[in-house]
Amino acid sequence: MTTARLPDDLTLLERGWLSSNNLLLHGAPGEGATLIDTGHSVHAAQTVALVAHALGDAPLARIVNTHLHSDHCGGNAALQAAHPAMSVWIAPGQADAVPGWDLDVLTYRTTGQRCDRFRHDGVLRPGDVLHAGTRAWDVLAAPGHDPDSLMLFDAQAGVLVSADALWQNGFGVVFPELDGLDAFDQVAEVLDLIERLDVRTVIPGHGPAFTDVGPALQRARQRLSKFVANPPLHARHAAKVLLKYHVMEERQQALEDLLNWAEGTPLVIGTLARAGLHEPVRTSCQTLLTELVASGALRIQQQEVHDV
Known part of the structure; x- marks a missing residue:
């Protein structure tokens, strides 16, 4: 398996399985940085400290959440307190549930998980382009693991932020299937989408960034085929x-x-x-x-x- 060395304008804070990875997209001078995902609330103080160290003197301008599972957005509230001028952007699917903090729609009650309440300032939709520094990130739908999950793709550099749609060894639990909804086909479609893109480096939601994209897709498909069959x-x-x-x-x-x-x-x-x-x-x-x-x-x- 091959890990990747990232360019200087990307800082990956590799976490674990309770907290998702955090990825800083460093902006141009005066622009501030964008943080992709913020980990779990249990690790919120650590996330704030890690982000502050990685930022240096630059401001944190924006958080983008790939989806609203508690391991990906649990640090939002603590970072909002530490950086009150920044904005938070999320996928549109659950955006209406955030202001009222509807624990059922957000799934925190049904999963028995916890997440600190935060506010959001805008939504990112599939088809949008997220600009950070010199990079333009295409916003891609990645349903399967979560119906509203997003990926980000820098086509020029071939860098994919895959969240939980593709790890080096598999992908995240397909939660809609646990609610009786067919979603294995969506997982397969997202893997097919990744294969069609000119992806040279994957930054997953958990685990190290990697460059062996073809073998990772093969491993994911083998895992998926076992679940489809059983x-x-x-x-x-x-x-x-x-x-x-x-x-x-x-x-x-x-x-x-x-x-x-x-x-x-x-x-x-x-x-x-x-x-x-x-x-x-x-x-x-x-x-x-x-x-x-x-x-x-x-x-x-x-x-x-x-x-x-």
């Missing part, structure tokens, strides 16, 4: 992701509290059923937790669940 496999994977993500939010939690959270989280309950796990929620979750521990993703000690 949707309960995708649902089982998604249920594990939801459990792991919650433990990452909490860092550590009593097993009883984790199981209570699962019993009260609609998306967990529905996803377990789609995975063919029809035992009581607590029993099914304990089965998946055992698998997560065996894979090294979590640790359970004295009835406490710890992130690894």
Whole structure:
């Protein structure tokens, strides 16, 4: 696998799985910088410090969120407090839900996740062009993982900001499928779109930037074909992701509290059923937790669940 060295006007703050990557697009003198995605609220103070260091003396002029999952926009509020003059731009699909902070439309209630409330100042639509410094980024629709997700593509340099549509090893959980909506075809269409573009470097939502685009697409398609052939496999994977993500939010939690959270989280309950796990929620979750521990993703000690 090949990682990429980015040009000086792009600064990638590679994070982890709870917080998405943050990408600074440095502008011309006096223009200020644009930040793509802001990580999770748990890491908000760290995000503010990392961005400040990367900015140097330049102002932060704008935040652009590829989508509104909590790991991509959770630092918005803290950065707005630190940089009150900047603006926040989001995809149009959930824009009406942000001013009233509708937790159901924004999915934070159904997923059992949290995100600090922020304001937005405008929307970016597929077909728009985002200008930052000398670069012009085409705004592309990337439904599948999230119906409203966007990608950004600098055609001149061949740089794609793919969010969760393509990682070096796969792509994000296809959340519409967990709600009973057909979305695997959309994932495939976005992968086809990426292949048609002259992409030479991918900056994903998680993991390092990479240049082995063809092999990454092949790995993603192989993964997708397994899920298409066996949707309960995708649902089982998604249920594990939801459990792991919650433990990452909490860092550590009593097993009883984790199981209570699962019993009260609609998306967990529905996803377990789609995975063919029809035992009581607590029993099914304990089965998946055992698998997560065996894979090294979590640790359970004295009835406490710890992130690894």
